[in-house]
Amino acid sequence: MISNWFGGRMDFDARKRTLFAIGSFLLPLLVWCLVSYVPFIWHPKIEVTVPGGVDYFQVGMLVDKAQFEEETAYTREQKLALPAGIPANPIYLPAPHEVAQAFYTGFTKAPEQKDAPWLHESLWHSIQIILWGFLISSLIGVPLGILAGTYASVGRLSEPFIEFFRYLPAPAFGALAVAVLGIYDGPKIAIIVIGTLFQQVLIIANTTRKLEATLIEAARTLGTRGASLVTKVVLPGILPDLYRDQRILLGWAWTYLIVAELIGTSSGITWYITQQARYQHFDTVYAAIMIIGIIGFGTDLILARLGRRLFPWDRAQDRR
Amino acid sequence: MNQEITQAINRDGIGYLDQSEAVKARFESIRQREVILEVRDLGKRFRSPQGEVDALRGINFSVHRREFICVIGPSGCGKSTLARIIAGLDHHTSGEALLDGKPITGPGQDRGMVFQGYSLFPWLTVKKNVMFGPLMNRRGDAESDALLWLELVGLEKFADAYPHQLSGGMRQRVAIARALVNQPRILLMDEPFGALDAQTRAKMQSHLIDIWRNVDVTVLFITHDLDEAIYLADRILVLKAHPGEVQEIIEVPVPRPRSPAQFDSPEFRATKARLAELIHPEPEPMPEDEQAVKPHLIRFTNVADNVE
Ligand SMILES: Nc1ncnc2c1ncn2[C@@H]1O[C@H](COP(=O)(O)OP(=O)(O)O)[C@@H](O)[C@H]1O
Numbered sequence: 001m002i003s004n005w006f007g008g009r010m011d012f013d014a015r016k017r018t019l020f021a022i023g024s025f026l027l028p029l030l031v032w033c034l035v036s037y038v039p040f041i042w043h044p045k046i047e048v049t050v051p052g053g054v055d056y057f058q059v060g061m062l063v064d065k066a067q068f069e070e071e072t073a074y075t076r077e078q079k080l081a082l083p084a085g086i087p088a089n090p091i092y093l094p095a096p097h098e099v100a101q102a103f104y105t106g107f108t109k110a111p112e113q114k115d116a117p118w119l120h121e122s123l124w125h126s127i128q129i130i131l132w133g134f135l136i137s138s139l140i141g142v143p144l145g146i147l148a149g150t151y152a153s154v155g156r157l158s159e160p161f162i163e164f165f166r167y168l169p170a171p172a173f174g175a176l177a178v179a180v181l182g183i184y185d186g187p188k189i190a191i192i193v194i195g196t197l198f199q200q201v202l203i204i205a206n207t208t209r210k211l212e213a214t215l216i217e218a219a220r221t222l223g224t225r226g227a228s229l230v231t232k233v234v235l236p237g238i239l240p241d242l243y244r245d246q247r248i249l250l251g252w253a254w255t256y257l258i259v260a261e262l263i264g265t266s267s268g269i270t271w272y273i274t275q276q277a278r279y280q281h282f283d284t285v286y287a288a289i290m291i292i293g294i295i296g297f298g299t300d301l302i303l304a305r306l307g308r309r310l311f312p313w314d315r316a317q318d319r320r
Numbered sequence: 321m322n323q324e325i326t327q328a329i330n331r332d333g334i335g336y337l338d339q340s341e342a343v344k345a346r347f348e349s350i351r352q353r354e355v356i357l358e359v360r361d362l363g364k365r366f367r368s369p370q371g372e373v374d375a376l377r378g379i380n381f382s383v384h385r386r387e388f389i390c391v392i393g394p395s396g397c398g399k400s401t402l403a404r405i406i407a408g409l410d411h412h413t414s415g416e417a418l419l420d421g422k423p424i425t426g427p428g429q430d431r432g433m434v435f436q437g438y439s440l441f442p443w444l445t446v447k448k449n450v451m452f453g454p455l456m457n458r459r460g461d462a463e464s465d466a467l468l469w470l471e472l473v474g475l476e477k478f479a480d481a482y483p484h485q486l487s488g489g490m491r492q493r494v495a496i497a498r499a500l501v502n503q504p505r506i507l508l509m510d511e512p513f514g515a516l517d518a519q520t521r522a523k524m525q526s527h528l529i530d531i532w533r534n535v536d537v538t539v540l541f542i543t544h545d546l547d548e549a550i551y552l553a554d555r556i557l558v559l560k561a562h563p564g565e566v567q568e569i570i571e572v573p574v575p576r577p578r579s580p581a582q583f584d585s586p587e588f589r590a591t592k593a594r595l596a597e598l599i600h601p602e603p604e605p606m607p608e609d610e611q612a613v614k615p616h617l618i619r620f621t622n623v624a625d626n627v628e
Pocket residue numbers: 366367368373374375393394395396397398399400401402
């Protein structure tokens with residue numbers, strides 16, 4: 001049985017794979033539930049339910065366990081009314097149901113501050129930043145990558161510099177981007193472009209170089225010349241891999257989102273999260289972080305599925 | 321092995337140079353036809369970090385229309401290089417190669433090529449693969465041409481399949497159809513059946529002969545399989561390695577039409593004996609990395625537990 005479970009990667013049938021995928025989400029959720037709902041696991045704080053004789057205690061207040069015990073001992077000594085409380089986790093670790101609730105109210109209840117954007121408005125703003133950044137990066141990066149991978153001279157001329165540039169951290173260009181592009185969306189999009197573009201050129205150039213040389217030679221013997229070689233052979237030949245690369249790069253673009261949105265005037269989901277954290281609404285913070293993950297991961301799943309549709313000849317698409 | 325063959329020759333009393341009247345007449349008629357390909361003093365020198373390699377040196381031969389030529393030789397003797405130069409994929413460094421009297425400068429649709437590896441475009445269906453050439457050259461009705469050629473190789477039922485859904489033999493049939501649809505003057509085939517199993521290979525050989533009989537095309541077929549070369553060829557160009565030079569051009573004395581039954585005929589055996597003599601005169605020196613491998617066998621089973 002055990003050896004079955006640890007068997008090769010291939011004998012994972014579809015049903016088993018789905019089960020394991022669900023399990024990989026359930027496991028961390030289970031840990032979170034245990035820490036949240038089982039009182040003797042962690043719970044380093046006491047939530048005061050009866051203040052008793054302690055003058056600064058209030059109902060719902062969180063105090064350290066040691067402090068609570070000290071105060072209890074003191075009131076006992078002074079023959080005052082004893083305080084009471086239940087074990088609790090720190091404010092920054094809300095329970096799953098609280099986060100789930102915040103998730104729901106985030107979309108259904110108007111924000112507390114007037115004029116503040118709703119959760120979905122903040123999200124939509126963030127998604128637009130990503131899409132513009134990724135689009136601009138791809139418009140330059142994909143053609144350049146393909147040319148660099150096809151023509152050795154283009155590759156030799158562009159890649160060393162790009163190789164150097166990609167080590168420069170994108171957020172370091174924040175101040176510069178603000179100076180050039182203003183404080184609103186411009187610099188944020190620029191950071192995503194800088195963070196994505198250079199990797200994109202190198203990755204796509206590499207993918208292009210991996211195309212079977214025989215395919216190009218076969219096309220040449222069939223009378224293909226010049227630009228047709230790129231459009232009729234190289235491009236369709238690498239398309240499934242290019243698509244996969246773009247999926248991965250889109251994921252990277254997401255990771256630049258938060259830094260990008262902190263530049264200039266904070267906006268989008270980042271602004272929403274920092275606002276909520278300022279008011280100690282950590283359940284909402286978690287909900288907002290999670291929704292980024294859900295959107296990113298969900299997009300990738302949909303794109304993967306779409307890939308299988310788009311490239312029926314490419315069996316490698318089935319693997320992910 | 322070698323001895324056996326020599327005895328066979330003695331018993332039959334036939335050498336590979338002895339031709340029957342019919343075979344002689346056939347070669348005479350081939351020589352009457354116009355020359356399609358002429359290779360004169362052709363040389364190819366590769367410059368690599370390890371130094372210069374003469375892949376080919378002083379190659380001379382000519383091929384007549386609708387002749388079937390096999391090129392044979394040990395691995396590394398420049399067979400692929402020769403085919404690639406004729407295809408226009410590589411440039412020679414000396415001498416000249418003429419197709420219909422005109423020097424070869426680059427690839428063109430007058431020369432078709434079938435590669436050993438799977439060179440079909442994986443993103444195109446079988447039919448679209450075959451249509452690729454006609455579409456590139458904007459010639460005629462690509463689709464009906466493609467279907468015609470697919471029928472010829474017996475794959476019309478698979479027109480809408482993708483290459484990855486086909487077996488190795490079927491893929492090579494598509495590759496042949498794709499090359500022939502351009503109606504090339506000469507079809508270059510670089511070990512096209514090398515990756516196939518013995519049975520499929522035999523079938524493909526007969527099939528190729530059938531195609532060649534019915535189509536106006538000249539074939540230059542590269543192989544390292546002696547039987548394959550004798551079975552298919554009118555003449556066999558025997559190359560030797562380091563540098564790649566022509567050792568001999570053998571006129572195959574086995575009469576046509578060919579059939580697998582001839583594998584055991586005296587002419588066939590005599591020719592094979594000659595090829596074996598030319599290609600394996602001495603045991604090839606082992607590559608250095610193979611020499612470094614010295615297995616040291618330790619007994620892992622019970623001493624009494626013997627398998628033979
Ligand atoms: N691109 C290349 N650069 C350097 N040497 C090469 C190159 N291609 C082939 N060669 C050398 O030329 C010789 C002939 O190669 P090839 O034509 O592939 O032989 P074959 O097809 O008969 O096995 C070999 O020694 C090989 O190492």
